[in-house]
Amino acid sequence: MYLCKWSYLLLLVLSGNFLILPQPKDEFRVIENKAFKEGEKLTFDLNYGFVTAGIAIMEIPRIKKISGRNSYHVNFEVNSVPSFDMFYKVRDRYESYLDVEGLFPWRFEQHIREGGYTRDFSAFFDHRKGKAKTSEGEYDIPLYVNDIISAFYYARTLDYSDMKVNDLIHLKNFYKDKVYDLDVKYLGKETVEVPAGKFECVVVEPLVKEGGLFKHEGNIIIWLTDDMLKMPVKVRTKIIIGYVEAKLTNYAGLAGTLTSKR
Numbered sequence: 001m002y003l004c005k006w007s008y009l010l011l012l013v014l015s016g017n018f019l020i021l022p023q024p025k026d027e028f029r030v031i032e033n034k035a036f037k038e039g040e041k042l043t044f045d046l047n048y049g050f051v052t053a054g055i056a057i058m059e060i061p062r063i064k065k066i067s068g069r070n071s072y073h074v075n076f077e078v079n080s081v082p083s084f085d086m087f088y089k090v091r092d093r094y095e096s097y098l099d100v101e102g103l104f105p106w107r108f109e110q111h112i113r114e115g116g117y118t119r120d121f122s123a124f125f126d127h128r129k130g131k132a133k134t135s136e137g138e139y140d141i142p143l144y145v146n147d148i149i150s151a152f153y154y155a156r157t158l159d160y161s162d163m164k165v166n167d168l169i170h171l172k173n174f175y176k177d178k179v180y181d182l183d184v185k186y187l188g189k190e191t192v193e194v195p196a197g198k199f200e201c202v203v204v205e206p207l208v209k210e211g212g213l214f215k216h217e218g219n220i221i222i223w224l225t226d227d228m229l230k231m232p233v234k235v236r237t238k239i240i241i242g243y244v245e246a247k248l249t250n251y252a253g254l255a256g257t258l259t260s261k262r
Contacts, residue, residue: 026128028101054078056076103150125147136176156231169183185205185206199233203223
């Protein structure tokens with residue numbers, strides 16, 4: 001009986017009537033996300049001391065198919081303002097393609113132009129095979145490894161309500177040719193005022209070892225709205241001399257209501 005079935009299938013193939021069998025579905029995780037959606041756009045002023053040095057935009061302009069999966073196309077751009085270009089010109093761009101259901105990255109790009117420093121890097125994360133295929137080689141990765149952008153958006157979906165100060169969330173971050181520990185430290189709650197308004201926030205510190213959002217690595221403190229959106233309203237980044245502070249000026253296309261705004 002089984003031989004007859006296989007013979008029949010072989011005849012279908014040889015006659016051109018190829019039988020397409022159903023393929024097994026991906027068994028990736030599914031994470032509930034009420035924090036962000038396609039169309040979100042956040043704009044920040046970048047201040048160096050008392051000087052507005054640049055503008056940063058984080059947005060999700062579209063959903064695209066990557067490796068057969070719907071993915072948020074996330075763009076993050078940092079540009080110094082013309083008056084600051086003569087001191088330190090910045091034209092940075094990061095892109096991440098974040099799986100809509102599982103909130104893990106399929107592709108990451110980094111294009112840095114800071115002063116005389118340049119760097120271009122890209123990686124495709126094959127979570128089915130456990131490989132990162134980069135512009136510099138191929139490397140083993142654990143399932144659901146992050147890039148620095150995907151880790152940030154994933155952290156927005158977490159529940160911080162039961163966390164205690166200095167509690168850690170353990171993530172993994174791939175950059176260049178290695179997988180790094182990426183812990184997110186919970187620092188507590190604080191009310192902050194920025195050009196976009198006054199917000200009650202949770203405060204977190206990603207303990208970034210490599211692949212940060214600026215060439216000069218340093219500690220990063222992030223203020224997220226204390227509601228379902230966990231929208232970033234303020235980011236402070238230590239650099240070699242002083243720090244850069246990003247403050248939210250405008251927001252659009254949110255996934256819900258900002259209940260933390262005062």
